[in-house]
Amino acid sequence: MKSVLQNIIAETKETEKNYALQRKQETESPSTRSDRRDFLKKTALGGLSISALMGLGMEDTMAETTSKVNKFSAPSDLKITDLRYCVTTVLGRTAIIRIDTNQGIYGLGEVRDGADPRYALMLKSRILGENPCNVERIFKIIKQFGGQGRQAGGVCGVEMALWDLCGKAYNVPAWQLLGGRYRDKVRLYADTPEGKNPEEQKERILYRTKTQGYTWLKMDVSIRDIIDIPGCIVNPEIMKQGSNAYQGGYMSYSNTKHPFTGVQITEKGIEEMAKRVDAIRNMVGYDIPISTDHYGHIDMNNCIRLGKALDKYRLAWLEDMVPWQYWQQHKTITEALETPTTTGEDIYLLENFKDIIHNHAVDIIHPDLASSGGLLETKRIGDYAEEFGIAMAMHQAGTPVSFMANVHCAAATQNFLSLEHHSVDLTWWEDLVKTTWGGKMIEQGYANVPLTAPGLGIELNDEVVKQHLHKSDSTYFAPTTEWDERRSWDRTWS
Known part of the structure; x- marks a missing residue:
């Protein structure tokens, strides 16, 4: 009997060896379709085989049967x-x-x-x-x-x-710990590229949409674009205060809340800003949503005037027109316009979203997971907004670490619309990490949700990260x- 078993074991080993070799050759062949290659990788022989078990004692059998069990942690x-x-x-x-x-x-x-x-x-x-x-x-x-x-x-x-x-x-993906997933791919929105002239910009937009595959774009509609055109802005002097457009001292324009700057846009200024949106809409077309942001520190009345001028372009949203704390002003703007409104990237915790959601002050909430409380709190925010008929987009402007945290949260939240990707043109950005499932993070304007990889599904690519450490702290x-x-x-x- 033993000799028969030994013959079966030998034959089985040879069969398995030949089969494994065939699969390896097919996997590595350039002519093998990608979906077939993925199938071969996922279904490769692993764990137990007949030859592995036949003739083994109890201890050897136990060792073999548990050799593939994940013993990475005792939680x-x-x-x-x-x-x-x-x-x-x-x-x-x-x-x-x-x-x-x-x-x-x-x-x-x-x-x-x-x-x-x-x-x-x-x-x-x-x-x-x-x-x-x-x-x-x-x-x-x-x-x-x-x-x-x-x-x-x-x-x-x-x-x-x-x-x-x-x-x-x-040994499970983060989305599974949040309750499961609604989607396998997460739609991304990217910045609308600029150009030295309209022809170059149109070419770059086509590259963004056709080659890179992004199906949602965002552009700035800023009063800074018209500050040098005479007759466009009332009280532009305050905009020059501070060391630059974004920082400056405590009393600089950039640190003064919108209602308190005294800056207004003239009719000519509104026409000039509308021209810029019109040009981009004509380049992009109407199949692709275009979101807008960074209008400038203007008050509620000027926001409404500008918003009405842009309604006809059917923009995806008007973002952070006034500080998020003024939910009553957001509500007034929302009720005055046809274009959806959004805010939320600087709001921490669900409790601080509630006035905005309860009063339908905006049409879309827009949390940044790196400010809103992390994965679970952001999912709670999205779920809560869903109960009031409000959708959720997600702001994101970080490394692949927070990007993937957002991907897991977006996958687990039903009323999700689109996730920001702010580093599309940073050539080394994706190389900062390696995916632990072997696939790409981003393909054709969508982020892939890791279906089996545990945790966030990434590990740092140490050598690349070290090449991009900040000079103020290179530890x-x-x-x-x-x-x-x-x-x-x-x-x-x-």
Whole structure:
């Protein structure tokens, strides 16, 4: 009997060897279709085979049968042991954080573009020793240290890293931990490219839509484009205050809320801005949605005047026309216009979206996951808005780490419209990471949702990241022991 079994084992081994060789040759053949190649990879022989088991003793059989089982982590015994960071040059300055554990697995997160990594580092002493799979528990411990806009960057970055860690621990994608997915691909929107002249711009737009495959675009409709045309703006002098258009001192134009600048647009100015939208709409056509942003710090009445002039172009939305805190003004603008309105990229937590959603102050909410509270809180925001008939688009302007966090959240949220990709033309951006499922992050204007890869589905490409560290801080996940000690009593109630 043993000799028969040995013959069967030998024959089976030879059969398996030949079959594996055939699959390998077909997989590597240039003539094999991509879908067939994917099928071959996914269904490759693994785990148990007849030859592997026949004739083995109990101990050997157990070893063989468990050889493919994921033993990467014992989730209930996980503990956070460290939090480190590096600062990239993406969007000027964007920090990536890494949370380490006692079992050697780690999670990646991101502190929103332009925010200080110390927003995350100050949380380290509050999370050391915690089980990273208790994501909601840890979020409730640290959420009091987040604020609006980039002040939420630390809390959100930690939350991203926790979901990445938890997914790796349980060997499932982050979207699965959020309740499952509605889509396998996430639609992206990209900036409308400019050009030296209309002909060059049209050529670049065609490249964006036809070659790169983007089906949703966004453009700026800014009063800065008309500031040098005489008779277009009332009170342009204030716009010159401050060191540049975006920063400046506390009392600069860029730091003065829209109702308080005294800047107005003349009829000529509105005509000039409408001409710019008209030109882009004619280049793009009406099949592709065009969103707009960055109008300038003008008050509600001027927003309405401009919005009415742009209604005929059927824009996808008018974004952040006034600060998000003035939900009553947003509601007045929304009710006056036919074009959808949106706000939300600087709002932290669902509780601060509620007035906007309850009062239908905008038609679309627009959270930035790196400010709104992370993956779970952003899904909650989207789900809550859905109950009131409001859709959700997502603002994103960071590294592939926050990008993929957004992809998982978008996949798990039903009323999602489109996700911003702000680094389309940054040639090395995608190379900052490697996908753990072997596919591409982005194809033809859509992000691929990792269907099987655990966590966020990416790992850093260390050598590429090191090439793009910010000159002000070129350390790479160096020790941060000075943040280990907790020095305050944090409870917010008595």
